Amino acid sequence: MFKKGLVLRFPAEIVDQPIVWRLVKDFDLSFNILKATILPGKEGIMVMELSGHPKNVSKGLQYLRDLGVEVKTVGQEIKRNEDLCIHCGACTAVCPTGALSVDRETMQVVFDPDRCSACELCVTACVVRAMEVRLEREAL
Amino acid sequence: MGEFKVRKTIDEINEKIRRGEAVVVTAEEMVKIVKEVGPEEAAREVDVVTTGTFSPMCSSGAFINFGHTVPTIKAYRVWLNGVPAYAGLAAVDIYLGATEPVEDDPLNKVFPGEFRYGGGHVIHDLVAGKKVYLKAVAYGTHCYPRKEYEAEITLKDLPYAVLCNPRNAYQNYNCAINLSDKTIYTYMGILRPKAANANYATAGQLSPLLKDPYLKTIGIGTRIFLGGAKGYVIWAGTQHNMKVKRTEKGAPLTPGATLMVIGNLKEMDPRWIVGTSHLGYGCSLAVGLGIPIPILNEEVAMYAGLGDEDLFTQVVDYAYDYPNGIKRNYGIVSYAELKSGKIKVLDKEVPTVPISSYVRAKEIAEILKDWIKKGEMLLTEPVAPIPGADLFPFRSSG
Numbered sequence: 101m102f103k104k105g106l107v108l109r110f111p112a113e114i115v116d117q118p119i120v121w122r123l124v125k126d127f128d129l130s131f132n133i134l135k136a137t138i139l140p141g142k143e144g145i146m147v148m149e150l151s152g153h154p155k156n157v158s159k160g161l162q163y164l165r166d167l168g169v170e171v172k173t174v175g176q177e178i179k180r181n182e183d184l185c186i187h188c189g190a191c192t193a194v195c196p197t198g199a200l201s202v203d204r205e206t207m208q209v210v211f212d213p214d215r216c217s218a219c220e221l222c223v224t225a226c227v228v229r230a231m232e233v234r235l236e237r238e239a240l
Numbered sequence: 241m242g243e244f245k246v247r248k249t250i251d252e253i254n255e256k257i258r259r260g261e262a263v264v265v266t267a268e269e270m271v272k273i274v275k276e277v278g279p280e281e282a283a284r285e286v287d288v289v290t291t292g293t294f295s296p297m298c299s300s301g302a303f304i305n306f307g308h309t310v311p312t313i314k315a316y317r318v319w320l321n322g323v324p325a326y327a328g329l330a331a332v333d334i335y336l337g338a339t340e341p342v343e344d345d346p347l348n349k350v351f352p353g354e355f356r357y358g359g360g361h362v363i364h365d366l367v368a369g370k371k372v373y374l375k376a377v378a379y380g381t382h383c384y385p386r387k388e389y390e391a392e393i394t395l396k397d398l399p400y401a402v403l404c405n406p407r408n409a410y411q412n413y414n415c416a417i418n419l420s421d422k423t424i425y426t427y428m429g430i431l432r433p434k435a436a437n438a439n440y441a442t443a444g445q446l447s448p449l450l451k452d453p454y455l456k457t458i459g460i461g462t463r464i465f466l467g468g469a470k471g472y473v474i475w476a477g478t479q480h481n482m483k484v485k486r487t488e489k490g491a492p493l494t495p496g497a498t499l500m501v502i503g504n505l506k507e508m509d510p511r512w513i514v515g516t517s518h519l520g521y522g523c524s525l526a527v528g529l530g531i532p533i534p535i536l537n538e539e540v541a542m543y544a545g546l547g548d549e550d551l552f553t554q555v556v557d558y559a560y561d562y563p564n565g566i567k568r569n570y571g572i573v574s575y576a577e578l579k580s581g582k583i584k585v586l587d588k589e590v591p592t593v594p595i596s597s598y599v600r601a602k603e604i605a606e607i608l609k610d611w612i613k614k615g616e617m618l619l620t621e622p623v624a625p626i627p628g629a630d631l632f633p634f635r636s637s638g
Contacts, residue, residue, distance in 0.1 A: 101354075153350050186294065186514065186526060189594035190429045193437045204581055207598035224354055225430050227296060227516035227526070227595075 102220065103151040105174030105235040106161075110144040114167055120148075127160040128152055147174065149235065175236040176218050180211045184230035191231065194221040244537040246283040250621045250634045253287045253534050257615055262287040264612045266605040267446045267533075267544060274545025283541035288612055288619065291448040292465070292530035292604030295441060295596035296516045298427065299407035299478060300338040300525045302363050302505055305400040306374060306393060308332055314384035315376035319343060320362045320393075327376070331384055335404075336362060338515075338525035352425045352520025360525030361515030363403070366395040367467070368510035401505040403467055403513070407477035409529050411449030411496040412553055415440040415573060415592075417585060420559035425520025429595045431558055435585055438555060439593045443601035444548045444575030448531040449497050451544045453490045455482070455629035457533050459622025464501065465530035465608045468512040470617060471503025473531075475626075482628035490543060491551050493572060497626065501529065512604075526597075530604040532612060534619050536632050548575035555585055 110119070115138050123129045129152035138144030150157055164171050187209045191200045199215035200222055202208070222231045256262040263286050265273065270289045274282045306318075308331070318327040318334045322342045325334040338360040347353050365372055376389045395401060416439045418424045418431035425431075429439045442450070452458050462473040477498030484496040505513075512528030535541050554569035561568050573583045578592045611617040621634040 155350070186597045187599040188295070188597040190439075192591075193430050193432065193439060193593040202581065202594065204579065207579065207594070207602075224352075224517075224519045227518055227524075228514055229356075229517060 101151050102154040102157055103149055103233050104157055105149050105176050106147070107172040107174055108146045108148065108164065109170035110138065110146070111168050112141055112143050114169070115140065115142070115144045117167075119164070119167065119169070122163070123150065123160045127156045127163065129156055129160050176233055177213065177236055178216050178218055178220065178222065179232050179234055181230045181232055184228050185209065186228055186230075188227065190227055191222040191225050194225045196221070244539065245280055246537050246541075248287070248534070248536050250534055250619050254618045256287055257612055257618055260613075260615060262612065264288040264290060264609045266602070266609055267291045267451050268602065268605065270541075270544050271445050271547040274541060275547070279542035279545060280538040282545060283535050283538040286535050286541065289451065289533045289535060289544040290530060290605045290608035290612065291446055291451050291533065292528070292601040292608065293409060293443045293447050293596065294512070294528045294600035294604060295443075295526060296518070296524040297405065297408045297527045297529075298339050298524045300403070300405035300527055301359060302336050302366075303400070303402050303404050304334050304336060304398060306332050306334070307399045309386060309389050311386045312384045313376060313378045313386035313389050314381055315389070316378045318374065318376045320372050320374055321357070321365065322373075323357070323359050323362050325359075338363065339522050341523055348520060354519060355517045355521070355523040358515065358517075358523030360523055363505070363525060364510055364513055364515040366401065367505060367508045367513045369394060369396070395506055402502055403471070403505045403508065404500075404502045405527065406500050407479060407498045408501050408527055409448050409477070409499045409531070410442070411447070411453070411498065412492045412551075413441045413495050414556040415553050415578060415583070416558045416562075417555055417570065417590065418559045419557045424559055425518075426558050427518060427521050427524075428558060429593060430519060435588065435590050437593050438578075438583055438585065438590045439595050440553065440578050441594075441596045442553065442575070443596055443598050444551055444579065445546065446598065446601045446605055448529065449499070450491060450551055451546065452531075452533050452540070453486070453492060453496075453543055453546075455497055455626045456632045457536065457540060458499075458531055459625045459629070459631050461620055461623040462531065463617065463620040464532075465528065465604055465611075466501055466503035466508070467505075467528055468509030469503050469507035471501055473499050473622075473626075474502050475500040476628070480626070480628070487550070487552060489546060489550055491546055493552050494554060497629075499626070528600065528604050530608040532608055532617070532619055534634075536634070540632070548579055551575045553578075555583070
C-alpha cells in the first residue's frame with residue numbers, strides 16, 4: 101500500500117465542500133487525519149496520511165490541486181524492519197540511489213538511510229515487506 | 241568400488257557422529273579444503289558436508305487434518321484466513337498451497353498486484369503459533385450432516401499438519417534479464433528494461449543439489465533440514481530432470497534435479513518458513529532447506545568441493561524468450577561472477593541481484609553442521625535412488 105504524508109491548505113471559498121469524502125469515494129483512497137484546523141469561511145489547514153494505489157493517490161492529488169488546494173508532502177523516511185529482512189537482495193534491483201546494496205564479502209543486504217531518497221520502490225519489491233514508510237514526526 | 245582410494249560407509253560415519261568424532265564442515269568450508277589439499281585428502285579428512293538454501297519456493301504447501309467436529313462435517317470447501325485450501329481429499333483433510341492468494345485478492349487487476357496474503361503466509365502464521373480462522377462448508381450427508389463450520393485454530397490444536405512440498409531445492413536456476421523496453425514483474429523479481437539488472441536465484445556453492453550434482457548420495461529417505469526441523473526427501477520433485485547439459489566437472493548448466501520433501505509442520509520454526517509477496521506475480525513461501533552430504537569417497541568430495549567459480553548458469557530473457565518457450569540464452573556465467581555484483585551481457589556490464597538469501601543459506605549449513613556434530617542428527621542411507629540417478633553403495637566398504 102502506497103502512503104503519502106501531506107500538508108493541505110484549503111482556500112476559504114472551498115472549506116464547505118466534502119473534499120476528503122470525495123478522495124475516498126471517487127479515488128478509492130484511505131486517509132488518516134493527523135491535524136486539522138478548518139473553520140467556516142476561513143482558510144483551512146490539514147495534515148493527513150493518504151494511502152492507496154499509487155495511481156489513485158496521484159489522481160487524488162491532481163483533484164485537490166484542481167480545486168485550488170495547496171498540496172505539500174511531509175518528509176517521510178524508509179525504515180527497515182530488521183526482524184523481517186531475510187537478506188535476499190531483491191530490493192537492490194529497484195533502489196535508484198544505492199541506499200540498498202549487497203556487501204560482497206558477507207552477501208548481507210546493507211541499508212544506508214543517508215542515501216535513501218524515500219522513493220518507496222523497495223516497499224513493494226521486498227517479498228517479506230520489511231521496508232516500512234514512516235512520516236518524520238518532527239516535520240508535523 | 242575398487243577404483244576409490246578413500247571408502248567410507250554411512251554406518252562408519254554415523255558411528256563417528258555418535259562418538260562425537262565426525263569431521264563436519266559447511267559446503268563453503270569444503271570448497272577451501274578441496275582447493276588446498278585436493279579431493280582425495282579432503283575425503284580422508286572430512287566426513288560430512290552440510291549445505292543450505294533459503295529462498296521463495298513455489299510448489300510448497302501443507303497437508304492438514306483439522307479434526308472431526310460434532311456433529312460431523314464432510315468439508316467441501318475450506319478457507320484458512322480467507323485463503324482457499326483444497327478439500328477434495330477426505331472429510332476433514334485439506335491441502336493448503338503456498339501460492340494460493342486470499343479469496344478476495346485484487347490479483348493483477350490494478351497492475352502490478354501486491355499479493356499481500358496467501359497460502360504461504362497462512363503456513364507461516366500457523367508455524368508462528370498465531371490463531372488462524374478456519375471456515376468450511378459442506379453439502380451434508382447421513383454420516384456427515386453438518387453444513388457449516390467456523391473456528392479459530394492454532395497449529396498446536398491441529399491433530400495433524402505436515403509440510404509437503406512437491407518441488408523444492410531446484411538444482412540450479414536461470415539468471416533472468418529483461419530485453420524489452422518496459423519494466424517486467426516476474427517470479428524472478430523485478431526486471432528493469434534493457435537488461436538493467438540480472439536476477440539469480442541460487443545459493444551457488446552452498447546449494448544442496450549443486451554439491452551432489454548426480455544425486456549419488458541424496459535419495460529417497462534422506463534426512464534433511466526442512467523449515468528448522470528434520471524432514472525427509474520422499475521422491476523427485478516435479479519438473480525433475482537429470483538429462484541436462486553439464487560442465488566437465490558434472491555441474492548442470494540449466495535447471496536440473498528437484499526434490500519432493502516432507503516434514504512435521506509442528507516442529508518447524510517461523511524463521512525458516514516465511515510467506516512472501518511478489519509484485520505483479522503472486523504469493524509464495526520461502527523455505528529453509530539443507531542437506532548433509534556424506535563424504536563416502538574422493539568423487540563425492542570433488543563434487544562437494546565445487547566452488548562458485550565451478551558452478552554456472554545461463555542468462556535468459558524473461559520479457560520475450562521465457563514466456564514464449566524460446567530456448568535461447570545470452571551467455572553462461574559463473575556464480576562467482578554473479579556474486580561479484582556484475583556480469584557482462586551483450587557487451588554491457590549488468591548489475592546482478594540475488595533473490596535467494598546467501599546469508600540465510602549459510603546459517604542453515606551452520607545449523608545442520610551443529611546438529612550433526614552434537615549427534616542430534618544422524619545420516620541416513622536412502623532406501624532408493626531418485627529416478628534417473630544412481631546411488632553409491634553405502635554399506636559395503638569393498
